[in-house]
């Protein structure tokens with residue numbers, strides 16, 4: 499299995515960029531791809547030689563997690579593996595805008611900068627349910643939650659430039675559609691499609707954000723069918739570490755600014771669906787998202 503996985507993992511982030519003194523936030527960092535992303539970022543440091551003895555300066559990595567206790571266990575594990583003691587856990591429940599606002603307020607109070615925001619957390623194929631604010635769970639957590647979080651941190655991201663926002667989407671976006679009359683599954687709901695719609699929303703948000711800025715697994719827990727598929731195809735499915743490579747590539751690779759807003763897969767720019775290229779839909783989704791979240795539409 500490791501050999502097959504190695505062969506399939508064409509996209510490996512080979513960036514040697516180090517992150518001394520940088521501030522990084524990874525959402526949903528206590529499991530899967532988010533945990534591997536945070537671990538890799540926490541490792542990257544530089545020796546400061548004018549100090550005797552020389553000290554290794556690394557990034558301060560925030561694990562923004564729904565479950566703080568689970569997050570603390572992972573933070574300790576990452577601290578041990580990487581030697582970076584500045585791996586910190588903060589409470590963030592993307593299914594509750596009060597929690598998102600509280601996270602942002604606390605973060606902005608304690609940090610002067612944010613250099614990398616990785617919007618990684620996600621729910622997949624959960625039975626129909628709503629967030630604390632009444633949004634359909636996939637759209638609420640995967641898209642609206644990260645949309646609000648990014649908005650609240652945006653000024654700080656701009657002040658900290660060069661900085662990056664990485665929104666983790668999926669190949670599943672190809673099956674997604676943005677139907678504004680059914681954005682919350684009001685007319686029709688399918689758990690599988692709801693995930694795809696939210697992943698399409700991630701891509702449209704990324705493009706619209708880039709345009710506006712003008713700068714340049716436990717995921718299968720909700721579906722027994724997916725668990726069965728997982729067992730059948732697990733030889734061919736990436737490990738979380740392999741899955742983290744594209745997020746790392748987007749967060750770290752030098753000179754990637756010219757490709758801001760693009761979708762990447764396996765550390766390469768990837769083709770997106772027709773609707774994911776539709777600027778009108780992207781603009782309208784932005785406005786509708788602001789409206790739903792009570793943000794000023796600009």
Ligand SMILES: NC(=O)c1ccc[n+]([C@@H]2O[C@H](COP(=O)([O-])OP(=O)(O)OC[C@H]3O[C@@H](n4cnc5c(N)ncnc54)[C@H](O)[C@@H]3O)[C@@H](O)[C@H]2O)c1
Pocket residue numbers: 525526527528529530531532562563564565590591592593594617618619620621639666667668669715716717718738741
């Ligand atoms: N696993 C895959 O094959 C795959 C493929 C393509 C894209 N992705 C994307 O990668 C990202 C990570 O997925 P993963 O495979 O590591 O899954 P995972 O289930 O292991 O991780 C998801 C994380 O999101 C967190 N999360 C869920 N709801 C949350 C909430 N309300 N508030 C805060 N955090 C919440 C979970 O606690 C968990 O830490 C997701 O955005 C997913 O869509 C995964």
